[in-house]
Amino acid sequence: MTTMLSRLVLSALVALVAFVVPATAADTPGVTATEIKIGHTNPYSGPASAYGTIGKVITAYFKKINDEGGINGRKINFISVDDSYSPPKTVEMVRRLVEQDQVAFVFNTLGTPTNSAIHKYMNQQKVPQLFVATGATKWGDPQHFPWTMGWQPTYQAEGHIYAQYVLKNVPNAKIGILYQNDDYGKDYVKGLKDALGDAAKKIVVMEQTYEVTDPTVDSQIVNLKNSGANVFYNVTIPKFAVQAIKKAHDVGWKPLHLLNSVSSSVGVVLKPAGLDASKDIITARYLKDVTDPQWKNDAGYKDWLAFMQKYYPDGSTVDDFNVYGYTVAQGLVQVLKQCGNDLSRANVMKQAATLKDLSLPMLLPGITVNTSATDFYPIEQEQLAKFDGERWVNFGELYDASKK
Amino acid sequence: MSPRVRYVVLVAVLAIALALPFLVSNFRVFQFTQVAVYAIALLGLNMLTGYNGQISLGHGAFYALGAYTTAIMIDRWDVPYPLTIVTAGVLCLIAGFLFGIPALRLEGLYLALATFALALAIPQILKYFEHWTGGSQGIVLSKPNPPWGLPLSPDQWLYFFTLAVLLVLFVLARNLLAGRTGRAIVAIRDNPIAAQAMGVNTALYKSLTFGVSAAYTGVAGALSAIVIAFVAPDAFNVFLSITFLTGVVIGGLASISGAIFGALFIQFVPNWAQEISKAAPWAIYGIFLIGFMYAMPFGIAGAIRRVAARAALRGTAARA
Numbered sequence: 001m002t003t004m005l006s007r008l009v010l011s012a013l014v015a016l017v018a019f020v021v022p023a024t025a026a027d028t029p030g031v032t033a034t035e036i037k038i039g040h041t042n043p044y045s046g047p048a049s050a051y052g053t054i055g056k057v058i059t060a061y062f063k064k065i066n067d068e069g070g071i072n073g074r075k076i077n078f079i080s081v082d083d084s085y086s087p088p089k090t091v092e093m094v095r096r097l098v099e100q101d102q103v104a105f106v107f108n109t110l111g112t113p114t115n116s117a118i119h120k121y122m123n124q125q126k127v128p129q130l131f132v133a134t135g136a137t138k139w140g141d142p143q144h145f146p147w148t149m150g151w152q153p154t155y156q157a158e159g160h161i162y163a164q165y166v167l168k169n170v171p172n173a174k175i176g177i178l179y180q181n182d183d184y185g186k187d188y189v190k191g192l193k194d195a196l197g198d199a200a201k202k203i204v205v206m207e208q209t210y211e212v213t214d215p216t217v218d219s220q221i222v223n224l225k226n227s228g229a230n231v232f233y234n235v236t237i238p239k240f241a242v243q244a245i246k247k248a249h250d251v252g253w254k255p256l257h258l259l260n261s262v263s264s265s266v267g268v269v270l271k272p273a274g275l276d277a278s279k280d281i282i283t284a285r286y287l288k289d290v291t292d293p294q295w296k297n298d299a300g301y302k303d304w305l306a307f308m309q310k311y312y313p314d315g316s317t318v319d320d321f322n323v324y325g326y327t328v329a330q331g332l333v334q335v336l337k338q339c340g341n342d343l344s345r346a347n348v349m350k351q352a353a354t355l356k357d358l359s360l361p362m363l364l365p366g367i368t369v370n371t372s373a374t375d376f377y378p379i380e381q382e383q384l385a386k387f388d389g390e391r392w393v394n395f396g397e398l399y400d401a402s403k404k
Numbered sequence: 405m406s407p408r409v410r411y412v413v414l415v416a417v418l419a420i421a422l423a424l425p426f427l428v429s430n431f432r433v434f435q436f437t438q439v440a441v442y443a444i445a446l447l448g449l450n451m452l453t454g455y456n457g458q459i460s461l462g463h464g465a466f467y468a469l470g471a472y473t474t475a476i477m478i479d480r481w482d483v484p485y486p487l488t489i490v491t492a493g494v495l496c497l498i499a500g501f502l503f504g505i506p507a508l509r510l511e512g513l514y515l516a517l518a519t520f521a522l523a524l525a526i527p528q529i530l531k532y533f534e535h536w537t538g539g540s541q542g543i544v545l546s547k548p549n550p551p552w553g554l555p556l557s558p559d560q561w562l563y564f565f566t567l568a569v570l571l572v573l574f575v576l577a578r579n580l581l582a583g584r585t586g587r588a589i590v591a592i593r594d595n596p597i598a599a600q601a602m603g604v605n606t607a608l609y610k611s612l613t614f615g616v617s618a619a620y621t622g623v624a625g626a627l628s629a630i631v632i633a634f635v636a637p638d639a640f641n642v643f644l645s646i647t648f649l650t651g652v653v654i655g656g657l658a659s660i661s662g663a664i665f666g667a668l669f670i671q672f673v674p675n676w677a678q679e680i681s682k683a684a685p686w687a688i689y690g691i692f693l694i695g696f697m698y699a700m701p702f703g704i705a706g707a708i709r710r711v712a713a714r715a716a717l718r719g720t721a722a723r724a
Contacts, residue, residue: 045686046643082678082685087542087639088632092435099431113542113636120544120633136541182531182540211528 030104031343036336037077038062039097039106041114046084051110053315054133055080057325058108060312071336074343079103085110087117094118098127105130105348108151108328112136112183115148123147128349130335131328131378135262137187140376142353147345149352149376151328153286155184155260157401159191161284161382162258164399166203166231167196170256174205176229178220178244180236181209188235188260205229210240218247225253234259242273249277257281261382266291267318270387279389284382284399287323288362292391300361327362331369331378334358366398375402406716421567430559434631435671437559440566441627442667444573446651447660448620453649454657455581456613457593459512462519464645465526466496466618468637470625475543475635476536485548485630489569492626493619500618504611523645527637542636545629566627573620578660580616589613590658621648654696656703665704669696 030037042055062076070076079101083090090109097103105128109115112134119138122129123145131151132139135158139150166173177192179185189207193200206227208220217240224232225248232255234244241263248257259281263269266289270278288295295301304326308317315322336343338351355378358369367381380401385392425433449463470492477483477491503522510518530537537543550561580586591599592606600606629635647670655666677688700707 044682046641080682082682084643085638086641086643087634087636088438088628091632091634092438095431095434099429111638113540113638116542116544116636117632117634120546184540 028104028344029102031074034074035077036071036074036343037079037101037103038332039094039101039103040078040080041083041090041093041097041106041109042080043085043110044082046086048085048111051085051133051321053319053321054108054110054325057308057312057315057322058329060315061307061326061329064307064311065333071333072340076336083111083114085114087113090114091117091121094121098122098125103127104343105345107131107332108133108325110134115139119145119148126345128345128352130348130352131331133324133328135187136183142374142376147349149349149371149378151331151378152324153284153379153382153401154191154377155187156191156194157377157380158261158284158382159188159193160195160401161384161399162233162282163192163195165282165384165396166256166258167199170231173203173231174227174229175203175231175233176205176224176227176255177207177233178217178224178236179207179209179233180240181211184262185209185235189233192233210236212237214240216247217243220244221247221253222251225251229255231256231258234263236260236263238263238265238269241269245269245273245277245281249274259283261285264385264392265320266387266391275389278387281387282384283387283392285385285392285394286364286367286379286382287320287327288364289385289392290320290323291318294391304362323362327360330360331355331358364394364398377402409712425556425560425563430557433557433559433563437563437566437631438628439664439667439671440563440570441624441631442648442651442670443663444570444627445621445624445648446655446666446670447574447577447663448617448622448624449648450652450655450657450659450663450666451577451581451589451620452613452617453652454659454662455586455593456589456610456617458507458610458614459516459649460519460617461516461642461645461649462522463618463621463648464640464642465519465522466500466621467625467628467644467648468526468530468635468640469499470496470622471629471635471640472530472537472543472625473622474626474629475545478545478630479543480536489623489626489630493623496622496625497615497619500622501611501615503618504614507614508607508610520642520645523642526640530637530640537635537637540637542634542639545633545635547633548630562631566631569623569627573623574660574663577620581660585609650693654693654703656705656707659703659705659709661708662703662705669704 040055042052043049044052044055059078059080062078065071066075079097081093083093094106097106107130109129110133115132115134118129126147129148131149135152135155137154137156139148177189179189196203206224206229208223210217210220221244232248234241234257236244241259261284264283264285288301304323305317308315308322335348335352339347353371353373355369355371360369364383369378371378381398383394383398384396385394424436445467449460452458452460473492473495474485474488477488478485507515507518531539547558549558550556554561588599588604588609591604592609596606651666651670654669656662673692674689677692678685680688
């Protein structure tokens with residue numbers, strides 16, 4: 001019995017030792033002469049696992065960069081871990097990345113609640129939380145959170161753009177809104193109303209909401225039709241966007257249909273809803289639509305396709321997420337190039353905040369990435385596009401949310 | 405296991421638990437704090453499922469209730485955090501007891517489904533009361549610093565704090581389950597009719613067990629809110645409730661120490677699975693799960709009991 005006991009205690013101690021890590025102190029954690037370590041969290045499993053491909057495409061892109069010799073002689077060691085879109089898991093995983101793996105910074109961590117969970121921690125630890133993958137507005141607050149930076153246009157910014165379009169082009173506008181009853185939906189609505197200004201109260205004639213778990217939005221569409229609205233602001237995720245487009249078509253409601261970019265995928269939303277029913281819908285975009293034949297001979301598109309075939313052959317070549325990941329990875333490569341040999345955390349943040357008119361191949365022509373010490377919203381331009389029954393056709397000028 | 409051996413093991417485990425935060429990095433301390441939090445939740449669920457035979461697929465809801473009670477009290481009213489944990493426990497005790505009353509009519513799988521509904525509903529309910537819960541953005545808290553100028557890091561302090569709560573709750577649970585109440589709870593599981601015939605008020609005991617079980621899980625939730633320093637509805641999805649049930653079964657049903665083994669399992673095995681295979685971590689996790697259940701049908705605690713019993717038997721045989 002005593003031998004068993006001592007064996008038990010011994011094995012417990014062994015297990016303990018396995019957890020002990022030598023604390024290494026360096027001026028620039030995660031950086032050696034030949035390598036830079038970057039952390040990442042993404043939902044590879046769980047309800048939001050459709051986003052998992054973003055982590056995979058970024059990993060593939062850094063593999064390509066490494067194959068080409070890395071950046072300033074350093075290879076990227078990209079540690080991407082699964083957080084299942086669960087905030088406590090994100091906290092644990094990011095702490096592992098920062099404290100255990102000693103990454104230089106974390107990059108493109110995905111999700112609004114998940115990033116909220118590490119927001120304070122990253123800023124206390126002074127570790128960059130760079131180009132987060134969420135459209136919430138709170139990531140561009142350098143005064144209070146100097147170590148966190150967004151990436152894509154915010155939902156509110158997109159709302160601004162639709163408002164500007166309506167004010168300019170629709171006299172006697174009466175807007176009916178359908179939105180998801182959470183922060184994502186409310187952000188979109190706030191953006192629209194803010195940009196409409198005092199006129200909002202008069203112009204917005206009806207607001208309808210739905211819960212993610214609702215079976216349909218049919219009755220909301222009927223209500224909106226009966227309100228007499230001539231503009232339909234459709235803030236829904238793909239499943240409900242399909243229903244809304246179909247139902248509006250079926251009940252013979254023909255408003256100016258503004259569809260949020262979240263659901264602008266031709267394959268996932270417009271085709272199932274019916275290409276005919278989807279005709280003349282307007283959305284805002286900042287990435288090139290890979291299903292659009294106009295980019296067929298575009299150098300940026302061809303490079304992307306070649307990259308996908310070589311480094312991520314399992315990935316879908318009609319999935320916007322794979323364009324998204326590719327583009328944000330290129331944004332980071334630019335930051336690291338600018339850093340030169342000073343890869344301290346402070347300099348990474350500083351360089352990320354000094355991007356000037358950076359154009360990336362899969363951004364729509366004319367859209368550039370711009371940041372400054374007070375502007376932590378890298379992409380703020382979008383262009384409207386109208387669906388012609390087959391594809392999105394961009395039209396009009398570029399809208400810039402930073403210019404009110 | 406003889407009482408003497410049991411005592412030695414207990415002291416050894418306690419010594420390791422006390423020394424731990426000084427031996428490992430802050431991140432590991434944080435992970436072990438989570439283990440302690442899970443262990444409290446699992447003990448709560450084990451009382452209900454292991455001892456009383458009521459299956460709950462909805463304990464994540466009580467965990468969430470506890471977490472939000474603490475988060476809202478700290479965020480809104482600046483209440484000292486130890487006080488919020490007590491409140492969370494009491495609130496969950498009441499909620500669990502009340503839920504336990506209608507649940508009396510439901511047996512086995514039907515109760516499992518009813519509690520499952522609870523787990524499904526909770527993230528939406530949390531989003532609905534946005535004014536209080538902060539909606540899907542959640543509530544951000546600050547990590548408490550060690551009091552009285554103790555030379556500890558915040559992580560170490562929270563570890564000891566959680567460990568203290570765990571010890572108190574474990575001793576309470578042991579006293580509860582080892583006595584008359586415990587026998588009544590187990591008798592209801594084994595044969596409710598016989599228990600009733602012996603004069604056990606099954607309705608009261610079942611609802612009470614549900615209440616106490618929910619209170620434990622609620623306290624764990626409250627601690628988790630402080631340890632993670634953040635709450636959001638997405639943290640309390642159905643999967644959490646299933647994870648708890650997994651932990652209880654893997655650790656060992658109707659076993660107090662089983663809660664700790666189960667907590668270690670649900671904390672570390674998913675991480676290991678991910679390190680083994682990034683492509684299919686949950687498949688690896690599944691293999692672990694099947695392997696564990698195959699090798700230890702009575703959970704880890706059951707397996708240890710069996711090994712110890714065999715060793716004791718061999719010991720007596722050798723002496724004879």
